[in-house]
Amino acid sequence: MSDARGMVAAVSRNDAYTFTKPNRDAIVLVAGIGVEGDVHAGVHVRHRGRVRADPTQPNLRQVHLIQEELFAEIAEKGYDVPAGGLGENVTTRGLNLLGMPPGTILRFGPPATEGTAGALTGRAAESRPGAATGSGAETGPDVVSARAAESWPGAEKAPRGGEGRGKGSEAGVAVLRGVLAAAGATSLDEATARAVAAVAAAAGRDAGDDPRPAVVLAGLRNPCVQINGFRSGLLREVLTQDAAGNVVRKAGVMAVVLRGGVIHPGDPVAVELPPGSHPPLERV
Numbered sequence: 515m516s517d518a519r520g521m522v523a524a525v526s527r528n529d530a531y532t533f534t535k536p537n538r539d540a541i542v543l544v545a546g547i548g549v550e551g552d553v554h555a556g557v558h559v560r561h562r563g564r565v566r567a568d569p570t571q572p573n574l575r576q577v578h579l580i581q582e583e584l585f586a587e588i589a590e591k592g593y594d595v596p597a598g599g600l601g602e603n604v605t606t607r608g609l610n611l612l613g614m615p616p617g618t619i620l621r622f623g624p625p626a627t628e629g630t631a632g633a634l635t636g637r638a639a640e641s642r643p644g645a646a647t648g649s650g651a652e653t654g655p656d657v658v659s660a661r662a663a664e665s666w667p668g669a670e671k672a673p674r675g676g677e678g679r680g681k682g683s684e685a686g687v688a689v690l691r692g693v694l695a696a697a698g699a700t701s702l703d704e705a706t707a708r709a710v711a712a713v714a715a716a717a718g719r720d721a722g723d724d725p726r727p728a729v730v731l732a733g734l735r736n737p738c739v740q741i742n743g744f745r746s747g748l749l750r751e752v753l754t755q756d757a758a759g760n761v762v763r764k765a766g767v768m769a770v771v772l773r774g775g776v777i778h779p780g781d782p783v784a785v786e787l788p789p790g791s792h793p794p795l796e797r798v
Contacts, residue, residue, distance in 0.1 A: 521607050522604060522779050524598060539778070546770070556573050560573055570700040571706070578735060616709055617712035619729070687714065690772070719788075726775065729772060
């Protein structure tokens, strides 16, 4: 566990391929899939450039997060970029996302207590389409997560846990079955392989007793020239080099959904760092 705390500044979603994403009152995470109704949700890669290159790659970019502080930084250079402007799903405040290691778990919402766990689940269910009429009675976030994850081809081939692993952590691996199966069925470059290993390890250590929506950080967004189409010259501000000549990517981080549920602006964000050494995020 880390002492780091932040909050959600904005949430965004779009069901069409556009560079920016409109802000929403809430978004729904679906475990192992992404943001419900978002064009980038899925087990295999959904970003068009990645699909053209190799559609069999696992989707480690299910949720895109950017720290709000980036917008203040580039505003000093004359760039007006609103939340959702760079296509992120979750805009955070008060967190150094870029400095977190792969396998970091972010949990959204207030910590659950014995008396509030049911309320959190109810809140998520009531926020889903059809809840008011009762049509969503069988589609609460956890039900949707399980059905969606198991419906993807190859999901049954992914790891299901091992000896000594608790029911909770076994379930954590199970919801990512599709993504892990996709990773195991194709060739990965070294950076992607390390990201997959970090995601799998995070799922394996998740106790499964926290009902809050959660994502696992997989890596950095690799910004491309499309950013200049949104704001001319902006790419050079989010893709830079440090004093040693190393590439610095500032356009946010990419994550896989570990636990489904609803995220609202204003929700607190808790950070759980992986044990051991903390290598930096790499591009995914």
